[in-house]
Amino acid sequence: MSEQLQAEIEREIGANTILVYGKGTKTMPRCGFTLETIEFFTRFGYPFEVIDVLENMPKREALAEMTNWPTLPKVFIKGAFFGDTDILGPMAQNGELERVLKEAFGYEAAPKTTISLH
Amino acid sequence: MIDTPALVALIRASIPDAQVDVVDRTGTMDHFNLKIRSQAFAGRPLLEQHRLVYGALGDALKDGRVHAVEITTLAE
Numbered sequence: 001m002s003e004q005l006q007a008e009i010e011r012e013i014g015a016n017t018i019l020v021y022g023k024g025t026k027t028m029p030r031c032g033f034t035l036e037t038i039e040f041f042t043r044f045g046y047p048f049e050v051i052d053v054l055e056n057m058p059k060r061e062a063l064a065e066m067t068n069w070p071t072l073p074k075v076f077i078k079g080a081f082f083g084d085t086d087i088l089g090p091m092a093q094n095g096e097l098e099r100v101l102k103e104a105f106g107y108e109a110a111p112k113t114t115i116s117l118h
Numbered sequence: 119m120i121d122t123p124a125l126v127a128l129i130r131a132s133i134p135d136a137q138v139d140v141v142d143r144t145g146t147m148d149h150f151n152l153k154i155r156s157q158a159f160a161g162r163p164l165l166e167q168h169r170l171v172y173g174a175l176g177d178a179l180k181d182g183r184v185h186a187v188e189i190t191t192l193a194e
Binding site for chain 1: 168
């Protein structure tokens with residue numbers, strides 16, 4: 001994995017409290033799981049960023065190597081890797097995710113209801 | 119594409135006591151919901167439990183036999 005890619009990833013996960021590497025963008029997700037992750041975090045009401053790596057194989061391989069996790073999307077919170085909604089879902093149910101997010105942002109967000117477009 | 123018996127065998131090759139429920143989400147035999155019960159998950163953080171499953175799926179994920187998978191793990 002090139003230093004340059006690793007530095008780029010570390011800069012990105014450091015600059016965004018919640019960061020989702022996925023397929024497609026926040027407004028144009030191109031994979032069901034990326035869309036599901038966007039809706040998941042929208043409900044929580046905290047700001048989050050989505051970085052599209054669909055076409056960027058070297059970066060996808062670097063991320064897989066860094067996290068020992070082969071699939072997308074990949075979620076980072078305050079620079080720490082949290083997998084995807086298969087991990088975040090159970091954490092949300094037992095209240096653990098709410099604690100992690102409140103601590104990461106230093107405030108409690110008002111959860112938003114998602115407007116379903118379809 | 120991979121059929122359910124081959125997918126279960128692949129998982130059991132790495133997690134021998136796994137009880138595996140397979141749902142083919144799209145009917146195309148490559149988008150699966152997997153519910154896996156195994157003692158191997160006991161006492162492990164959820165992220166590690168799922169890494170065990172991804173390790174078992176290994177090549178099938180890389181070569182596209184499995185395109186997408188949603189995982190639920192249970193310890194007992």
